[in-house]
Amino acid sequence: MPHWTQSLLAGLMVGLLGVLVAALPASWAWEEDIGLAALFKLRGSRVAPDEVVIVAIGGRTSHQLKVDEEVRNWPRTLHAQLIDQLAAAGAVVITFDIFFKKPSGDEHDRRLAKAMQDAGNVVLFAYLERKILPAGSSKTRTPANKLVQLEHLQPPIPLLADTAVAVAPFILPKVPIKVGRFWIYHDNIRLFSLPVVAQELYSATALSDYLHILEQQDPVLKQRISHSSIEKGERLSIDTLIDLRNEPEFANTLLKTLVSPAMAVLSSEHRRQIETLLATYRAPVHPYFNFYGPPLTITTVSYEDILAGDSQALASIKNKAVFVGYSGHYQTNQQDSFISVFSQSSGLDLSGVEIAATAFANLIHKETLIPLGEAAQATLIVFYGLLIFLLLRVLPPYLSIAAGLVVAILYFAVVYGVFSKANLWLPWTVPLFVQTPLAMLVTLGWHYREARLSRHRLKAIFGYYLPSEVVDRLAHDSDEALGHGEAAFGVCLATDAENYTHLAEHTDPAQLKLLMNRYYELLFTPVRARGGMISDVVGDAMLAIWSAPQDSTKLRASACHAALEIHAAFKNTHRPHQIPTRIGLHAGDLVFSHIGAIDHYEYRAVGDIVNTASRIENFNKQLGTRILISQETLSDLDGLVTRNLGSFHLKGKQQSVILHELVANTKTVSAEILALHAAFAEALSAYQADELATATRLFQAMVQRYPEDGPSRYYLNACR
The missing domain is CATH 3.30.70.1230 (Nucleotide cyclase, GGDEF domain)
Structure with a gap:
């Protein structure tokens, strides 16, 4: 097999082995846990979008308000007052990451419902309960490993659920322990998650303007869109949203209308909001977070400062999406927290409200991380394996290790560059920690084998000239x-x-x-x-x-x-x-x-x-x-x-x-040769005894008898 053919096949083997390793569940978990975390840590904190503000119930809030540390025991009139202040300050949407599971006194609940109704832009958290049960019953003798998952949505108390503009769950994958993704849409309950609903309300005015122009531009297309009016605009129906998810061409048609001349009257900000909203509806079911940094990176004001009417805190609320929830500063008081790539060594983690606000900010700016698809990832890994192997193959052995490290560093630099600039997440742990060492070992072994063969060939060649x-x-x-x-x-x-x-x-x-x-x-x-x-x-x-x-x-x-x-x-x-x-x-x-x-x-x-x-x-x-x-x-x-x-x-x-x-x-x-030797010995003896006459006679006789005998002729001439 030709030299380069062997090298190409070996390079492809390194690439395909990388694909097989990357396909293992443990390998992908490693890529998420180690690879993605390293990229976040290397990039560090970045400025969070200013469209979102967190109203934090912190470790000192209960002390300042002289209430119980448990939020569920607070008088709900406090939340009503908070909503009044936020609405007056110009909050576009108010999202509570607090589960109002049980009533808290008719007067308090009615006061909160009244404030929500007046604001007209409050979204409440609903709890999605999951139960994993054995399939069938004991009578059916169902195997123990056959399990079913039952899901049930628990909304807030009816009074508040009916008054809120929307209720939605915020679903995070149960595994792995370190949170990295969130759910956009849950097919079983036909609901979008809390950040998506908040985005819908945040873009309601833009959607209202868009639909008004679309009705004039393309009435037929407008009829396909089912929507309902809310306090500050329009909201698409769940059926339309499902159509947008299931029919990419439908969403593409709507996107094309945004660039039509009729939409020129739509402001650039409203056009951007519609684009990002359509992108959200078409996004993967559970995209990856693109975190902004450790706790408190997103603009955060305290719950008590809003209630107190702090002018600086209220000024930060205008035209913003507000998320309300627990965001403790101290580990001893921290509740509703999740381990993430930015969890602190002190034990401080991102709170649930910070994660929800992060998801919202990612969606309105189309900043969720974009992992490569399976085919693209496999192609990249094969290409990397082939490239690094062929490069190390053509280089002399003493440069292989250094070249391998340089290629690995350059690849990681590309991975980090596209991650930092384009939110594109490329796999790098398998290429760097599996394929690069493997390519080094195989090429060094190949070089060693060739050196041995070359040495044997040289020894064989030199063996023609040297012992x-x-x-x-x-x-x-x-x-x-x-x-x-x-x-x-x-x-x-x-x-x-x-x-x-x-x-x-x-x-x-x-x-x-x-x-x-x-x-x-x-x-x-x-x-x-x-x-x-x-x-x-x-x-x-x-x-x-x-x-x-x-x-x-x-x-x-x-x-x-x-x-x-x-x-x-x-x-x-x-x-x-x-x-x-x-x-x-x-x-x-x-x-x-x-x-x-x-x-x-x-x-x-x-x-x-x-x-x-x-x-x-x-x-x-x-x-x-x-x-x-x-x-x-x-x-x-x-x-x-x-x-x-x-x-x-x-x-x-x-x-x-x-x-x-x-x-x-x-x-x-032969006997003739022996006779020749005997006659020659007699003549030589005479010559050596200086009996030249006798020697001459004997040698002359030999020349006559053996005319081709050179020594006899030599001595005959010597005798003369």
């Missing part, structure tokens, strides 16, 4: 290996091709290459088979070496048999271009070392035997022989047929060298 133990030393410590010298006993086998110059001049280079490769194959095969090392190859010459810590007859015998096998290989090869080869062998001490300087070294044997072996090989020319070996090489060897040729002064050598012709092994020698 395996030398390659190992170079692979582990090149500096030490270059300075390493190894003394040993060795046998050098030197070869040279006859008439190579003439052959090279008259042969095509491409053909010459093939010819010489075959030639060296015939040389190398016996050497390798007999345990020798190819030390040098220069032109048409080769130097092979057998080495051991000390002198060994087995070592010298191996070299001699290799020489015979080389000679036999060329003798038995029938090719158009025969390359006769001369061989010389010598044994002695040598040193293996890397010879060279600066940036060029060669591993070779150093010692007198190397030069002597080359001189012996070259002396074949004068004697007319093919294989010459020194006495040091032949000493104590059995099983070989040799001919003692005498002692010679080789070129460049001060001491004479006793040379023998290596002919065959004892199993293949």
